[in-house]
Amino acid sequence: MAQIEYPTPLLQLIAQLKRLPGIGARSAERIGVWLLQRGPEFMDPFAATVQKAGSEVAECSVCGFFRTKDLCLICEGAGREDSLLCVVEQPADILPLERSGGYKGHYHTLRGRISPLDNVGPEDLRIGELSKRVRGGIFSEVILALSADVEGEATANYLTEILRDAGGPSLRVTRLARGIPVGGGLESADELTLCRALEGRSLMQ
Amino acid sequence: MAQIEYPTPLLQLIAQLKRLPGIGARSAERIGVWLLQRGPEFMDPFAATVQKAGSEVAECSVCGFFRTKDLCLICEGAGREDSLLCVVEQPADILPLERSGGYKGHYHTLRGRISPLDNVGPEDLRIGELSKRVRGGIFSEVILALSADVEGEATANYLTEILRDAGGPSLRVTRLARGIPVGGGLESADELTLCRALEGRSLMQ
Numbered sequence: 001m002a003q004i005e006y007p008t009p010l011l012q013l014i015a016q017l018k019r020l021p022g023i024g025a026r027s028a029e030r031i032g033v034w035l036l037q038r039g040p041e042f043m044d045p046f047a048a049t050v051q052k053a054g055s056e057v058a059e060c061s062v063c064g065f066f067r068t069k070d071l072c073l074i075c076e077g078a079g080r081e082d083s084l085l086c087v088v089e090q091p092a093d094i095l096p097l098e099r100s101g102g103y104k105g106h107y108h109t110l111r112g113r114i115s116p117l118d119n120v121g122p123e124d125l126r127i128g129e130l131s132k133r134v135r136g137g138i139f140s141e142v143i144l145a146l147s148a149d150v151e152g153e154a155t156a157n158y159l160t161e162i163l164r165d166a167g168g169p170s171l172r173v174t175r176l177a178r179g180i181p182v183g184g185g186l187e188s189a190d191e192l193t194l195c196r197a198l199e200g201r202s203l204m205q
Numbered sequence: 206m207a208q209i210e211y212p213t214p215l216l217q218l219i220a221q222l223k224r225l226p227g228i229g230a231r232s233a234e235r236i237g238v239w240l241l242q243r244g245p246e247f248m249d250p251f252a253a254t255v256q257k258a259g260s261e262v263a264e265c266s267v268c269g270f271f272r273t274k275d276l277c278l279i280c281e282g283a284g285r286e287d288s289l290l291c292v293v294e295q296p297a298d299i300l301p302l303e304r305s306g307g308y309k310g311h312y313h314t315l316r317g318r319i320s321p322l323d324n325v326g327p328e329d330l331r332i333g334e335l336s337k338r339v340r341g342g343i344f345s346e347v348i349l350a351l352s353a354d355v356e357g358e359a360t361a362n363y364l365t366e367i368l369r370d371a372g373g374p375s376l377r378v379t380r381l382a383r384g385i386p387v388g389g390g391l392e393s394a395d396e397l398t399l400c401r402a403l404e405g406r407s408l409m410q
Contacts, residue, residue: 004278004279004300005300006271007271007273007278009273010258010262012254013257013258016250016251016255020236020240027227031225031226031227031228033296034226035258036262036271037296037316043256043258044259046221047256047259048256050221050248050251050252050255051245051249051253052217052218053214053240054240054244054245054249055249057214057215066211066215066241068212068213068214073209074209077209091242092234092235092238095209095211098209
């Protein structure tokens with residue numbers, strides 16, 4: 001008697017779903033079966049949406065954010081502070097900064113960070129493009145908004161050298177503050193965060 | 206200055222992903238961005254797999270499992286014990302039973318269970334089909350392999366009435382044992398499970 005398995009198209013679907021980030025074998029099976037139970041009325045539009053996003057959305061050649069036209073909403077946007085550039089790791093990091101309302105300048109997406117363990121070196125990132133933009137002389141400040149971990153710090157240190165070289169002595173290179181998250185209590189902050197929060201303490205107004 | 210957002214096709218993709226089970230707003234955004242960064246080379250085959258599974262896989266009209274041809278692998282399978290029928294809630298419940306190696310009979314998928322809070326009544330399940338199969342007189346035993354919770358129990362009780370009526374006094378209606386999971390310690394078992402494990406205790410061989 002043959003081993004009973006799901007039909008091949010369903011197995012192929014589960015295998016594809018398993019490749020998505022954060023989706024394990026069990027979730028992939030659950031989502032695959034759930035989709036099948038909804039049938040073609042749900043799955044055809046879903047497939048069309050995936051295909052359409054893949055064909056219509058591209059990377060902005062200037063800032064690295066997503067775009068559908070030749071320039072992206074950020075690079076072509078009027079009314080932005082043209083002297084400020086914020087460097088982020090991923091395009092998904094841009095929207096939280098936009099939603100914060102605290103920044104109105106331009107962006108540059110590295111598409112990753114230096115991580116020798118994952119075989120990601122400076123040459124794999126959009127650092128050449130960053131250097132070129134800064135050499136243009138438009139920006140007075142570059143804000144490094146990278147992850148607050150070892151690899152983010154290493155990338156920030158590397159970029160600082162490159163940016164000082166490209167932008168000259170008048171360019172300010174800054175990074176985001178480290179400290180207690182707003183709404184977070186002291187008991188949930190780790191020692192290193194507390195250390196940084198003490199170093200960066202400010203006078204009460 | 207307009208609020209910056211992802212391009213519309215990406216927002217539509219994220220909205221579709223958010224509808225999948227177990228995928229929240231953050232996971233949907235993460236997966237959507239991840240897909241976009243892989244580009245059409247990954248997304249087109251992914252979309253094709255979804256569409257193909259939707260168009261090629263259907264529900265077996267006899268047992269309710271997935272099939273690609275007119276009959277499913279289980280219903281057309283030679284060498285199965287034709288006198289045994291196992292009732293499960295979902296098609297995804299069949300494969301764990303098959304993999305256990307402890308069952309070689311036929312299956313019947315209810316496609317749900319009686320749950321008044323979710324507006325699922327007996328008429329929403331494949332109970333009429335079950336009754337008809339049992340009236341055929343082929344089966345000597347029906348095993349109810351439903352969830353071990355309140356709704357599973359209620360569904361099992363309801364089905365027992367229906368099955369006794371359809372199958373007559375010669376039909377055995379059984380259900381899976383309740384007890385300590387293999388590999389599980391007593392300290393992790395709840396009181397009700399321990400109670401059921403005591404009730405179902407067996408003589409040492």
